[in-house]
Amino acid sequence: MKKKTTIYDIAAKLGLTAATVSRALNDNPKISKNTRQLVLDTAMEMNYEQNKVALALKSGKSYNVGVIVPRIDSNFFSSVIRGIEEELHPKGYHVIICQTNNQENIEIEKINSLLNVQVDGILMSISNANLEDNMGFNKLIRSKRTPLIFFDRKKDLKGVSSVTIDDFKGGYDATKHLIDQGCKRIAHLSNDRQFEIFNNRFLGYKQALLDNGIEFDESLVIETMSKVVEGRKSARALLDMDRPPDAIFSSSDFAALGALQEIKESGLEIPEDICIVGFSNEPFTKFMELTTISSVDQFPMEMGKVAAQVFLEEVSNTQDTKISKNIVLTPELIVRKSSLKHKER
Amino acid sequence: MKKKTTIYDIAAKLGLTAATVSRALNDNPKISKNTRQLVLDTAMEMNYEQNKVALALKSGKSYNVGVIVPRIDSNFFSSVIRGIEEELHPKGYHVIICQTNNQENIEIEKINSLLNVQVDGILMSISNANLEDNMGFNKLIRSKRTPLIFFDRKKDLKGVSSVTIDDFKGGYDATKHLIDQGCKRIAHLSNDRQFEIFNNRFLGYKQALLDNGIEFDESLVIETMSKVVEGRKSARALLDMDRPPDAIFSSSDFAALGALQEIKESGLEIPEDICIVGFSNEPFTKFMELTTISSVDQFPMEMGKVAAQVFLEEVSNTQDTKISKNIVLTPELIVRKSSLKHKER
Numbered sequence: 001m002k003k004k005t006t007i008y009d010i011a012a013k014l015g016l017t018a019a020t021v022s023r024a025l026n027d028n029p030k031i032s033k034n035t036r037q038l039v040l041d042t043a044m045e046m047n048y049e050q051n052k053v054a055l056a057l058k059s060g061k062s063y064n065v066g067v068i069v070p071r072i073d074s075n076f077f078s079s080v081i082r083g084i085e086e087e088l089h090p091k092g093y094h095v096i097i098c099q100t101n102n103q104e105n106i107e108i109e110k111i112n113s114l115l116n117v118q119v120d121g122i123l124m125s126i127s128n129a130n131l132e133d134n135m136g137f138n139k140l141i142r143s144k145r146t147p148l149i150f151f152d153r154k155k156d157l158k159g160v161s162s163v164t165i166d167d168f169k170g171g172y173d174a175t176k177h178l179i180d181q182g183c184k185r186i187a188h189l190s191n192d193r194q195f196e197i198f199n200n201r202f203l204g205y206k207q208a209l210l211d212n213g214i215e216f217d218e219s220l221v222i223e224t225m226s227k228v229v230e231g232r233k234s235a236r237a238l239l240d241m242d243r244p245p246d247a248i249f250s251s252s253d254f255a256a257l258g259a260l261q262e263i264k265e266s267g268l269e270i271p272e273d274i275c276i277v278g279f280s281n282e283p284f285t286k287f288m289e290l291t292t293i294s295s296v297d298q299f300p301m302e303m304g305k306v307a308a309q310v311f312l313e314e315v316s317n318t319q320d321t322k323i324s325k326n327i328v329l330t331p332e333l334i335v336r337k338s339s340l341k342h343k344e345r
Numbered sequence: 346m347k348k349k350t351t352i353y354d355i356a357a358k359l360g361l362t363a364a365t366v367s368r369a370l371n372d373n374p375k376i377s378k379n380t381r382q383l384v385l386d387t388a389m390e391m392n393y394e395q396n397k398v399a400l401a402l403k404s405g406k407s408y409n410v411g412v413i414v415p416r417i418d419s420n421f422f423s424s425v426i427r428g429i430e431e432e433l434h435p436k437g438y439h440v441i442i443c444q445t446n447n448q449e450n451i452e453i454e455k456i457n458s459l460l461n462v463q464v465d466g467i468l469m470s471i472s473n474a475n476l477e478d479n480m481g482f483n484k485l486i487r488s489k490r491t492p493l494i495f496f497d498r499k500k501d502l503k504g505v506s507s508v509t510i511d512d513f514k515g516g517y518d519a520t521k522h523l524i525d526q527g528c529k530r531i532a533h534l535s536n537d538r539q540f541e542i543f544n545n546r547f548l549g550y551k552q553a554l555l556d557n558g559i560e561f562d563e564s565l566v567i568e569t570m571s572k573v574v575e576g577r578k579s580a581r582a583l584l585d586m587d588r589p590p591d592a593i594f595s596s597s598d599f600a601a602l603g604a605l606q607e608i609k610e611s612g613l614e615i616p617e618d619i620c621i622v623g624f625s626n627e628p629f630t631k632f633m634e635l636t637t638i639s640s641v642d643q644f645p646m647e648m649g650k651v652a653a654q655v656f657l658e659e660v661s662n663t664q665d666t667k668i669s670k671n672i673v674l675t676p677e678l679i680v681r682k683s684s685l686k687h688k689e690r
């Protein structure tokens with residue numbers, strides 16, 4: 001079947017933006033007569049069916065969508081962004097990306113900056129666990145014309161949709177797997193638990209211990225930033241304990257990699273002495289030459305696509321009342337060498 | 346020494362954008378009287394010295410700068426972006442990032458999209474080697490008010506500054522190192538040589554062969570996209586030759602990793618049977634557990650900072666004539682296990 005012509009196709013052919021094409025097709029006076037005629041002729045030539053799309057168009061759209069992430073240099077976030085782009089690009093939207101480098105004050109700046117350039121919506125993963133206290137954020141939520149969708153790192157805010165994975169289940173499954181491998185003293189590299197995602201991974205870990213008759217030991221939980229060097233430090237602290245753990249569930253693959261390096265350098269074997277499970281299924285976890293790292297796949301491409309679909313629904317919603325959704329995707333534990341002492345049944 | 350207060354500091358304190366603060370300080374009528382007074386009071390309170398910065402300010406600045414890259418999920422590009430942000434953020438600029446996924450038509454869309462949101466400049470690494478043929482691009486260059494700076498993947502265009510590394514030297518040094526290791530049949534995983542950077546790496550490779558009395562053999566050069574799976578395919582093709590190579594210089598670390606995997610799986614040893622050198626010094630090259638991969642460091646953070654400095658110069662240039670610069674940074678070969686048969690003197 002031949003693909004339908006979109007305003008994007010027309011825009012690409014003419015070297016114009018989708019916004020310009022949209023305006024031309026909708027007789028916006030900002031567009032010169034010549035350009036309008038060129039767009040109309042091209043649309044005709046390419047068999048563009050305006051009516052269906054035209055219904056969805058509101059005037060004044062910029063066809064830019066902002067995405068804010070803590071960092072772009074993780075496969076997780078770059079894959080979510082790719083998912084968002086794959087979903088929105090065929091609809092004529094451009095994705096503008098901002099990173100906060102995990103700095104709270106920058107987050108508000110980025111939001112204001114995107115609102116200033118009049119994006120049609122903002123999809124974001126928060127860097128600031130106390131975000132709702134800030135005026136910039138409330139301004140965004142109050143402005144009904146700009147849909148806001150959280151993914152991954154979210155806050156429960158009224159009127160704001162979110163797409164997350166079931167982090168509790170991710171933490172639970174990872175820990176249960178370690179218990180099934182015979183591990184009895186399972187440490188957890190957590191992260192800032194003011195963030196729901198990290199708190200939920202921790203709660204899943206704790207519940208799996210309790211459900212399997214293993215006492216929860218606070219001293220085995222170490223708050224660790226998602227960096228290789230931080231994972232090394234935490235592993236060092238665990239190895240220096242009187243009774244070191246026999247397994248580590250890390251809420252970050254980067255920290256898991258650091259732990260693996262530190263443990264190997266101390267002469268211990270993985271998984272024989274200590275099992276490791278990470279979180280996010282970053283590509284390097286499977287590229288390891290000797291000890292591939294078990295991890296929890298968060299299906300970031302799908303997360304991005306679903307978040308984009310929620311945005312499309314919200315932006316085409318002509319009702320005054322906002323509908324907000326909280327979509328929870330299911331993660332999947334990927335077992336690799338770093339935690340496989342025995343084949344599981 | 347105490348850091349000078351910037352408009353960014355004032356903006357952060359008040360939860361406003363730097364652009365709003367700048368406008369308020371410059372009595373822009375768009376800003377309400379109350380906001381202006383608030384900004385002025387805060388500026389006074391924070392000992393802000395307006396005059397120095399004010400001189401550099403032109404009216405109508407958005408304080409947004411666009412960055413366009415082929416992909417964000419490579420350490421090279423994300424590090425360049427980090428360098429750009431570190432340089433521009435203290436000056437009150439926000440960096441807006443777009444990726445093209447290496448698609449030429451998307452590149453023009455992104456440029457137009459950024460021009461539409463009135464960025465103060467665009468810093469980009471091109472995805473389309475034939476970029477200057479396109480009308481969107483010419484429009485950008487003609488519009489004198491928007492500085493354009495290329496980094497890494499550039500085209501030689503009049504009036505456009507660029508920051509690159511000496512890719513010829515990178516290719517030459519990598520190949521010379523392999524020759525010094527005793528390799529005599531050195532293959533090259535090239536990439537699309539319509540791009541100057543890839544062509545220069547190839548020319549450096551070729552010149553090193555010629556300078557050392559090794560005949561250049563076209564059949565040992567394979568065009569390979571910068572992906573693990575593509576590196577595998579090219580390595581397979583090389584291994585299937587009647588006389589396979591004894592070394593591979595890859596213009597991409599991702600392709601180098603694929604080659605390494607394919608060669609190991611075929612039962613050959615690295616570096617004993619085949620030496621490998623990549624390009625970019627991606628973090629995984631040093632994280633490898635067994636065979637860390639030699640690579641060429643391109644100093645991406647520095648590249649980003651220098652590109653940002655060039656932008657700042659251009660944006661504060663009040664002359665009618667554009668000054669363009671072509672800055673070439675020096676790369677550095679990092680020798681690791683994948684190519685070290687013998688310690689070099």
